[in-house]
Each structure stands twice: as C-alpha cells, then as structure tokens.
Amino acid sequence: MDWRAKGLLQKVLGSVPGGDSIHYQLQRKFGGLRNFDREFDIKVDDWRLMANQLREVGVPMVGARLFEIGSGWYPTFPLSCFLAGAQRVVTVDLSRHQRSELVRACALGLGRHTALIADMAGVSEAEVCRRQQQLVGSLARSADLGVATEGVVVYQAPADAAGTDLPPDQIDCVFSNSVLEHVAPAAIDGIFREAMRMLRPGGIMFHSVNCGDHYAYVDRQITQLNYLQYSDAQWKRWDNAFLYQNRLRADAFIEYAEAAGFQIVTRVTSPPAKRLRELAALKVAPQFARVPPERLCITSIDFIARKPVAGPA
Numbered sequence: 001m002d003w004r005a006k007g008l009l010q011k012v013l014g015s016v017p018g019g020d021s022i023h024y025q026l027q028r029k030f031g032g033l034r035n036f037d038r039e040f041d042i043k044v045d046d047w048r049l050m051a052n053q054l055r056e057v058g059v060p061m062v063g064a065r066l067f068e069i070g071s072g073w074y075p076t077f078p079l080s081c082f083l084a085g086a087q088r089v090v091t092v093d094l095s096r097h098q099r100s101e102l103v104r105a106c107a108l109g110l111g112r113h114t115a116l117i118a119d120m121a122g123v124s125e126a127e128v129c130r131r132q133q134q135l136v137g138s139l140a141r142s143a144d145l146g147v148a149t150e151g152v153v154v155y156q157a158p159a160d161a162a163g164t165d166l167p168p169d170q171i172d173c174v175f176s177n178s179v180l181e182h183v184a185p186a187a188i189d190g191i192f193r194e195a196m197r198m199l200r201p202g203g204i205m206f207h208s209v210n211c212g213d214h215y216a217y218v219d220r221q222i223t224q225l226n227y228l229q230y231s232d233a234q235w236k237r238w239d240n241a242f243l244y245q246n247r248l249r250a251d252a253f254i255e256y257a258e259a260a261g262f263q264i265v266t267r268v269t270s271p272p273a274k275r276l277r278e279l280a281a282l283k284v285a286p287q288f289a290r291v292p293p294e295r296l297c298i299t300s301i302d303f304i305a306r307k308p309v310a311g312p313a
Helices: 003-013 019-029 036-056 076-083 100-121 125-141 185-198 250-259 273-280
Strands: 065-069 088-092 153-156 171-177 199-210 263-269 300-306
Touching: 003 019, 036 076, 036 100, 036 171, 036 199, 036 300, 065 076, 065 185, 076 088, 076 100, 076 125, 076 153, 100 125, 171 185, 185 199, 185 250, 199 250, 250 263, 250 300
Parallel strands: 065 088, 065 171, 088 153, 171 199
Antiparallel strands: 199 300, 263 300
8 A cells, every 4th residue: 555545544534533433444454453463473572572671670570560651452561461460550542542352352362472471470371371361251241451450450541641640659660662653752751751750769661662664564665764755844744643653763762761860771773784775765854864874774772761769860
C-alpha cells in the first residue's frame, strides 16, 4: 500500500465519528493485527529483552512495582510481568485502546511462553503455568484486568503518564516499548519528569524506541528514513491521530532523560551502515540537514536511565 494513501486514510478516520472502530477493523483485516500470533510473539521477545536488561541492572521481575507508558491493543508486557511474579503493574493509555478479545488472546498466547517467562524471572515453570491458567479462566469470567490478576495489573485509560495520581518514590521501573516515537516532544519532557517523581531512589526507566518512519512497514518502496525529506509543515499532511510520529532522532530521548535528572546506564542503537547508504540517496529537509549523518540515520534505541539515589540536583 502506498504510504501516502494510508496516511490520508488514517487522517480521515481520525476526524470522523466511529473512525476509531473502523480503524480497528481495518487493522484486524489488513494491518498489524491481521497476523496476531506473529505480532504477539515479537512482543513477547521484546519483553524478554527488557526483562533480561532489568535483571542485569538489579531490578528482578519478582516483586517489582512497574509502570508502563502506552499499553496499546493488548497488554503483553503487563501480563508477562504478572506471570513472572511482579507485585504491581500500572499501565496507561491516553485513549482506551484495549479490546477484550485481544486481551484474552494475549493471555492464551502466553501459554506458549511459560518456559521463557520462568527463565527470565528465575521461578518455576509450574508456578507460571498455574498463574497463566488462572488468568485465562478469570478473563473468561471478567474482562477487567484488575479482577483477573487479583489487583496486580491496573489498566487506566484515558490517563496521562505526565500527570498521575501515584505516590512519589514508590515505583521500581517505568518502561515503554515502541511508544515514545508517537509522543509529542513537550509531552516526553513531562513524562520523564513524572517518572522521576514516581520512581524510588535508584529506580530506573527502560525505553525501547523505534524512531524510523513507520510507513515503511506498509510500503516497501520507501525506507525508514523516508520522512526526513519533509519539513514539519509538509509532514502534517500525513501525520494523523492513529500514527503520529514525532521524528525525533535517537539522541533526543537521551537528552530529555538527562534534562529530567536521570543518569544514563546503558544505550543500544541500531547499526548505522545500511541507513547511511539509504541516507545518501535522500535530500533531507533543512531542519534535519545540520544533524550529523551518523546520528540522523539511527532508527532505534533501547536505553536504561536511573534516578540518582540522592535525587536530582
């Protein structure tokens, strides 16, 4: 599908009554939700990467108090954390996206990954299986995540991650997966400052950011650097409520975290060689022309940032 057509279609759906429901049905039939099992398994592997990195910096899943920014259509990360023994997982969306049929499919799908979850958490697979089977049964009786997880997972939507009612210094980890690239820059600053308030001293943020052009997933004729050709005024034609992309480069997320008082613990970025070749074939918009090519072409970053034990200066 031509990326321009998708952008314009989503822009129209984002502005008409019932557009959200139509968009969901289109995603189920033609988009990212068409092959649920494939997309779900990718998300579980993303959770594995996060759980492993958290363990390496001293935040085990068992007993963890977690806060997720952007739960999305189905709660892969919160339910994986629940099965791994987390104490509490609050997950929020600005708009309510979760669908009960996808939540149930997510719970069922986790039955294929009990060994992985047990390994990441350092608990017995039998215990993970017991929780997974109880979860599936509970969701069959109630669509409420809080009820189905005995109060461990709390889904709040609409809710603003930049202004929560959670008490200060009580969260072990604030995290997101492929979310921050869809958040307005000013809101990112607010989210990170709220995370600083919520986190306990020594607590961490973990964010995995896909900062390439997402239209490249539906149009194979373009690359993940495609959107760098357009000015902000030009890009507004295709930006929309369902696929807003802030076009921030990877280093910007580090800069926002440091400005909020965090200490960067780890950062992993995508290899630039292929993207450098793609970048050479583009004429980038003037607003991106001053960014060094080796920074401009990075299209993904995972990073861990820690709240100082003594608090921000």
